[in-house]
Amino acid sequence: MTVGQLLRRWRQTRRLSQLELAIQAEVSTRHLSFVETGRAAPSREMVLHLAEHLDVPLRDRNELLLAAGYAPAYPAEALDSPRLTAVRAAIRQILAGHEPYPAVVVDRAWRLVDANSSVAVLTEGVAPELLAPPMNVLRVTLHPDGMAPRVANLPEWRAHLLERLRRQLVTGDTELAALYEELRGYPGGQAGPPSPGDFAVPLRLRLRERELAFFSTTATFGTPLDVTVAELAIESFFPADDETRKFLQSL
CATH class of the missing domain: 1.10.260.40 (lambda repressor-like DNA-binding domains)
Known part of the structure; x- marks a missing residue:
């Protein structure tokens, strides 16, 4: 074009x-x-x-x-390059500071870049092949051999994630389009109306004999001038009720 x-x-x-x-x-x-x-x-x-x-x-x-016939203006350094040492340090500081609550860092295609140790609470019981690099966070969440069987409100959480991915498709990225079609093919049911009292779509996850509830926030680097840095997102999960908070703090 x-x-x-x-x-x-x-x-x-x-x-x-x-x-x-x-x-x-x-x-x-x-x-x-x-x-x-x-x-x-x-x-x-x-x-x-x-x-x-x-x-x-x-x-x-x-x-x-x-x-237009011009050279690219924005570099795309590998995250492990010396130029991005400060970025890696900031990521580790954010992830460590968020303990004991889970947090992950993903790239534009939702591939896992880094995570803190509390993410193990989310991925317990996930098939090992889904956790092998390059691990895709959305695939792990919605795959029948991933977290999906333990997500108590799978239709709502699935609809939330698919909508976020759909909004990314405006870039015309074929990799994201293929991922979207793959995830749409997973079973999950139809989302119902929001639960009364919820201020955001929660992730309700069954863990052994209890049900944990989380809401999430997404952070990006401000005013990035590098493609790799611009495409990083830090997804942080917070307890949505006292029971979840007390359980995570007890680990």
Whole structure:
């Protein structure tokens, strides 16, 4: 695809008209139209400027630049590279500080990057082959040989995870699309209405003779300039009731 076609796709994905984007980016509607149709070649600065206003992920901004004939602007360092030492240290500090509650770090495709020891509470009983690297957190959660048989509210939790993954498909990532179709094929039932009193969709997990309840938060690195760092997400699980909190603190 040309850079103009890619920009138009992102504009339509963000549900913006040419006029709305032109006003936000402070460019003329005529010039934006010419860029999208290929009648004008955008500068490197214009590509990045429009990508910023369209909230395009860094990986896809590099794709826009390449389509326009420019070199990528954002590196994609391996997480174990010396340049990302501070990032690794921050991740370990966050994970350790969240004990005794579970927390994981995943990449854009939901592959496990790191986790704290409390995640063992979630993965107890999961088939070993699902835990082998590269471990996919969504597959482990929803697979019939994974956590799914122990998730007391599987239809609701499954619907929540599938919706989060579906929203990522706007990037056109074929790997994510294949994962989405795979997970949709797993059994899980239809989600019902939210339970009265819940402020978020909880994860209700059976563990031996008890049922644990969690809610989760997602954290990302602010203002990243590296593709790898931009695509990391820290998923932290908190106890949703006193029984779960007391049990985890007793471990």
